[in-house]
Structures are given as C-alpha cells and as structure tokens.
Amino acid sequence: IDQVETLDTQGMDALLISPFESASLTPVVSKMYKKGIPVILLDRGIDSEDYTSLVGADNILIGEQAGKYVATKFPEGAKIIEIAGIAGASATKERAEGFRKGIGDETKWKIVASQAGNYLRGKAIEVFQNMLTANPDVQVVYAHNDEMALGAVGVLKRAGKLKDVAVIGVDGQNEAIQSVADGDMAATYVYPRPGAAGLLAALDVLNGKTIEKRIVLPTTEITAENAKDMIGKGF
Structure with missing residues (x-):
C-alpha cells in the first residue's frame, strides 16, 4: 500500500501490480484507477472492478483441469489432501x-483435509506433515503451487509413501517439471508469467488503444507423457 502511494506521489503513467492479498490492496488500487491511472493487475485480482485489465492465466480453469485429471485417473472414493x-x-x-468443479462430485473424490501452505515450501511441509499423519491413506495431493507440491514430495519420500500418492502442482517450475519426468510428481500446470504481457497491455493503453478487461494467457498440462519435452522450459 505504501509503495503504491509513494509511486503516486512521485508520478506514474500506469500501475502494474500483483496483489499479494486482494482485500487489503483493493482500496488503494481502486483509488489509483479512479484518478485516471491505467491499472494492470498481474496474476491476481482485487475485490472490485476498478482496474483496466487483469493479465494472467485462468486459475479456475487450471484448477478445473487438475480436478479432471484426478477424476479421470483415480477411482471413486480416492482421498485427496489439498x-x-x-x-x-x-x-x-x-x-x-x-479443482472442486473439475472433480465434479466431492462424495466420490473426497477432499479429506485442506490447509494453507501460503505458497511456501517450508510452510507446506509443516501443514502437510500434520494432514498426512491424520490421513495416512491419502491417494492424491493437490497443491496450489509447485513449491508446496515439492515440499509434499519430500515428506512422502521420507515417510516411504511417495509411490502410493500422486502429487499435483501448479506453475510449471523447472524443478517440478523434472520431478514429473522422474516420476515423483504426477502433474503440474504451467502458469505463464504475466509480466511481459502486462507491460505490453499498459503500453497499448498509454498509446490510446482499447484492451480487454481480462487477458487470459494459455496453460499447459505437464504429465509423464510430455514432461521430458518440457524440461528447461519452465522457470
């Protein structure tokens, strides 16, 4: 919040921002937009329509693809940790x-536990260890990013359970792609970096062009079938 207000004081032609938390940043972002400053949101939205464009992948679609993967690959009754x-x-x-939309019926594919890992590997290890202890017969782990998925892989390896549990992540991180190729992770979904596309969108606005309110960047599902071809193409 302070950084945005400082930039406003210094003068800016456009604001590109990736809101860490939607609710807390909504007022200041809305304020900039209402002042006539083009606002390009990267990755994450705010809790209002006061912005010029949101640039990034479709997180609902990515989650849905992961859910459909689980529903396709695992029998009814499979237990999932999120x-x-x-x-x-x-x-x-x-x-x-x-993800819940993708699995379709939570009575068939049951999410037995869900805790926040804050997108951090260390925090994910901590919360996943507790969830695994409480649910030792879990069959699928769905992590909201690859850092947390890789943390779960480490926990499962140490517990001797990795071969019994499919780990799914999001981002397309190089380490995760390698993990899929090695057979440790089941899948990851590429989250394209929005910086370049966001900058181009801002330049278009400043040059008087009209841009879409939502610019969706494409994703790629990475599984054992294509992981070797994708090695080195992440970040």
Whole structure:
C-alpha cells in the first residue's frame, strides 16, 4: 500500500501490480484507477472492478483441469489432501474452486483435509506433515503451487509413501517439471508469467488503444507423457 502511494506521489503513467492479498490492496488500487491511472493487475485480482485489465492465466480453469485429471485417473472414493495458497488471495480461491468443479462430485473424490501452505515450501511441509499423519491413506495431493507440491514430495519420500500418492502442482517450475519426468510428481500446470504481457497491455493503453478487461494467457498440462519435452522450459 505504501509503495503504491509513494509511486503516486512521485508520478506514474500506469500501475502494474500483483496483489499479494486482494482485500487489503483493493482500496488503494481502486483509488489509483479512479484518478485516471491505467491499472494492470498481474496474476491476481482485487475485490472490485476498478482496474483496466487483469493479465494472467485462468486459475479456475487450471484448477478445473487438475480436478479432471484426478477424476479421470483415480477411482471413486480416492482421498485427496489439498495444500492451499494464501488465505484470501484470489489465486487461492480460484484454484480451489476450479479443482472442486473439475472433480465434479466431492462424495466420490473426497477432499479429506485442506490447509494453507501460503505458497511456501517450508510452510507446506509443516501443514502437510500434520494432514498426512491424520490421513495416512491419502491417494492424491493437490497443491496450489509447485513449491508446496515439492515440499509434499519430500515428506512422502521420507515417510516411504511417495509411490502410493500422486502429487499435483501448479506453475510449471523447472524443478517440478523434472520431478514429473522422474516420476515423483504426477502433474503440474504451467502458469505463464504475466509480466511481459502486462507491460505490453499498459503500453497499448498509454498509446490510446482499447484492451480487454481480462487477458487470459494459455496453460499447459505437464504429465509423464510430455514432461521430458518440457524440461528447461519452465522457470
């Protein structure tokens, strides 16, 4: 919030911002937009329509693809642990919503536990260890990003359970792609970096062009079938 207000004091032609938490940043972002400053949101939305464009992948669609993967690959009754992102962040809410939409029927594919790992590997290890202890017969782990998924892989390896549990992540991180290729993770979903596209969108606005309110960047599902071809193409 302070950084945005400082930039406003210094003078800016456009604001590109990725809201860490939607609710807390909504007022200041809305204020800039209402002052006539083009606002390009990267990755994450705010709790209002006071912005010029939101640039990023469709988190609901990514979550839905992950859910459909589970529904296709695992029998009814499969137990799922979810390692969520930061509570309140739009990406967290959307990746959770999409996943539930993808599995379709939570009575058939049951999410037995869900806790926030805050998109951090260390925090994910902590919360996943507790969820795994309480649910030792889990079959699927759905993590809202690859850092947390890789943390879960480490916990499962140490517990001797990795071969019995499929771990799914989001982002397309190089380490995760390698993990899929090695057979440790089941899948990851590429979240394209929005910086370049966001900058181009801002330049278009400043040059008087009209841009879409929502600019969706494409994703790619990475599984054992294509992981080797994707090695080195992440971040």
